[in-house]
Amino acid sequence: MTNTILQVKNLRKHFPVTKSFLERLISGETEFIRAVDGISFHMKKGEILSLVGESGSGKTTTGKLVLRLYKPTSGKILFKGRDITHLEGEELRSIRRHMQVIYQDPYASLNPRMKIGDIVKDPLEVHGIASGREAKEMVLDVLEEVGLSPSDRFYDLYPRNLSGGQRQRVAIARAMITKPEFVVADEPVSMIDVSLRASILELMLKFREELNLAYLFITHDLAVAKYISNRIAIMYLGKIVEKGPTEIMFSKPLHPYTRALMSAIPVPTLGGRRERLKLKGEIPSPINVPSGCRFHTRCPYAEDICIKKEPELVEVSSGHLVACHFYSS
Ligand SMILES: Nc1ncnc2c1ncn2[C@@H]1O[C@H](COP(=O)(O)OP(=O)(O)O)[C@@H](O)[C@H]1O
Numbered sequence: 076m077t078n079t080i081l082q083v084k085n086l087r088k089h090f091p092v093t094k095s096f097l098e099r100l101i102s103g104e105t106e107f108i109r110a111v112d113g114i115s116f117h118m119k120k121g122e123i124l125s126l127v128g129e130s131g132s133g134k135t136t137t138g139k140l141v142l143r144l145y146k147p148t149s150g151k152i153l154f155k156g157r158d159i160t161h162l163e164g165e166e167l168r169s170i171r172r173h174m175q176v177i178y179q180d181p182y183a184s185l186n187p188r189m190k191i192g193d194i195v196k197d198p199l200e201v202h203g204i205a206s207g208r209e210a211k212e213m214v215l216d217v218l219e220e221v222g223l224s225p226s227d228r229f230y231d232l233y234p235r236n237l238s239g240g241q242r243q244r245v246a247i248a249r250a251m252i253t254k255p256e257f258v259v260a261d262e263p264v265s266m267i268d269v270s271l272r273a274s275i276l277e278l279m280l281k282f283r284e285e286l287n288l289a290y291l292f293i294t295h296d297l298a299v300a301k302y303i304s305n306r307i308a309i310m311y312l313g314k315i316v317e318k319g320p321t322e323i324m325f326s327k328p329l330h331p332y333t334r335a336l337m338s339a340i341p342v343p344t345l346g347g348r349r350e351r352l353k354l355k356g357e358i359p360s361p362i363n364v365p366s367g368c369r370f371h372t373r374c375p376y377a378e379d380i381c382i383k384k385e386p387e388l389v390e391v392s393s394g395h396l397v398a399c400h401f402y403s404s
Pocket residue numbers: 090108109110128129130131132133134135136137361
């Protein structure tokens with residue numbers, strides 16, 4: 076258990092739908108957006124777990140929940156064995172020193188009025204780690220480490236003076252300066268020029284080696300997930316539908332949704348022929364989640380049982396779990 080950094084148990088986040096007075100009067104009850112609807116997973120120290128799924132599947136909400144930027148509706152979050160589900164105030168802040176975040180948009184995530192040096196220094200001051208000359212030295216070191224060299228030149232620049240790739244390096248420097256053990260990276264390369272993505276991912280891997288840190292890596296891009304992760308969890312409409320070691324997820328994807336996401340890879344159908352799986356339609360609204368298997372409205376293999384009964388996530392081989400009636404028995 077000492078090797079475990081994060082445990083998530085049956086976690087839910089339901090957002091109330093904002094309605095006007097008149098709408099409330101007509102419909103009566105409050106409706107909820109079931110953004111995260113009962114997910115469980117664990118992560119080991121130094122591990123990279125990718126959360127993959129279409130837009131709207133609940134990945135960002137999951138990241139914000141485990142960082143406790145949101146209060147969970149129900150379920151449990153344990154960080155290094157400690158229950159942080161309901162932590163508040165100073166206690167929450169002291170835990171946050173060990174958890175950091177890298178966001179998707181390097182243009183929106185850095186304060187345009189602050190100098191690069193001050194942006195990267197901020198977490199040192201917030202957590203009382205260092206100040207003054209010592210803090211400045213630490214900032215200059217980490218700027219060099221992320222490839223913003225010579226660091227004393229970058230120190231006094233503003234975000235507007237930097238390219239998207241350089242800004243994401245600043246965001247990484249800010250995340251790494253407290254030497255975290257756990258980082259949520261939410262689509263960190265989706266807005267970066269394709270030619271620069273590999274170098275940003277390499278930089279993140281370098282910090283993983285140095286700090287033995289674990290990444291919860293959020294992406295809609297399976298190629299990126301394949302490159303960076305040890306394990307992959309596929310999310311659909313607030314649930315994990317399949318998870319397992321990266322090589323098994325690619326060599327033996329089982330859930331029809333996973334296989335559809337990998338539709339570039341020809342897969343055998345249940346009838347034995349080989350063909351490509353295409354997804355029908357759009358992801359349904361998380362306000363009206365389909366009955367039974369929530370994927371049934373888009374699944375080419377759906378049968379009666381799929382509409383009536385929700386499949387559980389069951390282990391089909393070591394560490395490989397899938398939630399589909401046709402693999403669960
Ligand atoms: N703060 C919020 N308030 C209300 N609904 C939200 C909020 N954040 C996300 N949602 C909704 O929850 C669902 C999941 O969103 P999100 O976690 O951002 O998914 P993803 O990151 O996989 O695209 C979406 O339907 C989204 O509109």
